[in-house]
Amino acid sequence: MAFSKDVLALDLEAEATRIAGELRRIVAHECKRRGLVVALSGGIDSSCVAALAARALGPSKVFGVHMPERDSSDDTLRLSQSVSTTFGFDSTVEILTPILEGFGCYQRRDEAIRMVFPDFGPGWRSKIVLPGLAGGELNVYSVVVQKPDGTVDRQRLPLKAYLQIVAATNFKQRTRKTLEYYHADRLNYAVTGTPNRLEYDQGFYVKGGDGLADVKPIAHLYKTQVYAMARHLGVPADICDRAPTTDTYSLAQGQDEFYFSLPYPQMDLALWAKNHGVPPVEAAPVIGLTADQVERVYRDIDQKRATTRYLGLRAQLCGDVPEIKL
Amino acid sequence: MPQLDVVDVQRAVTGFIVDNFLFGNTAEAPAPTTSFMETGLIDSTGVLELVTFIEERYAIKVGDDELVPENLDSVANLAGFVVRKAGA
Numbered sequence: 001m002a003f004s005k006d007v008l009a010l011d012l013e014a015e016a017t018r019i020a021g022e023l024r025r026i027v028a029h030e031c032k033r034r035g036l037v038v039a040l041s042g043g044i045d046s047s048c049v050a051a052l053a054a055r056a057l058g059p060s061k062v063f064g065v066h067m068p069e070r071d072s073s074d075d076t077l078r079l080s081q082s083v084s085t086t087f088g089f090d091s092t093v094e095i096l097t098p099i100l101e102g103f104g105c106y107q108r109r110d111e112a113i114r115m116v117f118p119d120f121g122p123g124w125r126s127k128i129v130l131p132g133l134a135g136g137e138l139n140v141y142s143v144v145v146q147k148p149d150g151t152v153d154r155q156r157l158p159l160k161a162y163l164q165i166v167a168a169t170n171f172k173q174r175t176r177k178t179l180e181y182y183h184a185d186r187l188n189y190a191v192t193g194t195p196n197r198l199e200y201d202q203g204f205y206v207k208g209g210d211g212l213a214d215v216k217p218i219a220h221l222y223k224t225q226v227y228a229m230a231r232h233l234g235v236p237a238d239i240c241d242r243a244p245t246t247d248t249y250s251l252a253q254g255q256d257e258f259y260f261s262l263p264y265p266q267m268d269l270a271l272w273a274k275n276h277g278v279p280p281v282e283a284a285p286v287i288g289l290t291a292d293q294v295e296r297v298y299r300d301i302d303q304k305r306a307t308t309r310y311l312g313l314r315a316q317l318c319g320d321v322p323e324i325k326l
Numbered sequence: 327m328p329q330l331d332v333v334d335v336q337r338a339v340t341g342f343i344v345d346n347f348l349f350g351n352t353a354e355a356p357a358p359t360t361s362f363m364e365t366g367l368i369d370s371t372g373v374l375e376l377v378t379f380i381e382e383r384y385a386i387k388v389g390d391d392e393l394v395p396e397n398l399d400s401v402a403n404l405a406g407f408v409v410r411k412a413g414a
Contacts, residue, residue: 131390138393139370140377156390159374299363307369 003278003286008224008268012232019217020056026190026215027057033190033214035061039180040091041247042079044239045194045218048226051233052217053192054087063183064091067176069100071250082236094179096172105171112164116143116155123148127249128157128165130261139303146251169248173209190214196223198260198267202301203308211311222268261300262289270297330384330412335405342379343401347372358402363395373398380404386411 193213280294362368
């Protein structure tokens, strides 16, 4: 197939039917569980997974968990609840903030930010960002802060601060997953993971957090396809029209500044083109980049695959146990 | 500070990599011109560790615009960068 934006077009009804069949098989025969838990963030991916789960098993076999915390945006809960209402399954709200306070999540993160901005405290907001595609710099994170007076400042993160900020914020994804498994164990259900293909391929998840699941129904779908599928399945328009965010840091943060070097429509096309051996010079005009930029994106894709490989690895053994087949 | 010798800096950087990334296995030490990124020896967190190492050891401050492969992506590139930077 010649490379064009149409390569991401899907027969949505046929694919939804196929995924639903796979979900029934996996939950019944691989997991031997009676239903599915879906953590709902109000974002496109978890909404699409919830819609597919409800279609596959029926709404009475799906349970939703809404888990906002202090740094979630104001409309997170309204959006995520609109999904459980639309598809007619039961759900519960778990407020994470006191649990995260118990872990010292916010305090440990803020202590790390103060290594760079000593005055950081109440009234400040923060996020961490990567350099964009233009500069040619290596992928080294910076912290961006907004002071109480509204002014914004940015500093490159030294190693210790960077690692501590990531380690502290990872409490969020891991706490969510602990609660998802609480409800799954209570109901004898399996747990869904909601990465799309970009996230799954590029390791954009926390090991033991959002990366942990019994089934990942949309890990093979490019983000563009997830949006199309969500619309096809009737996910509320507010969610389908919203730009993807991480909803993890207190300053608004697009996924493309946090992790991916391009907005998702371009990133999807670049990943498809790379996966299908399309030369950069041929891919460039379709993606809307120069051939040099496409080459950089291809290298960045390989680099992220190599860097994050460990996130997807099972625990490694130092000797064979041939009787156990996973 | 006296003029740094590029071979000494290469030796120090290689020693840091062997101790810190390879748990002392000198047999896997990278050749001076081996690309860290292409061989997967050092990832983006590793780059930050290397930057921290050279900043502390040679009392230099690496600017954001200097975080490019030409300065950091091999032992030889790193040593050349440190010598230029310390001499500036």
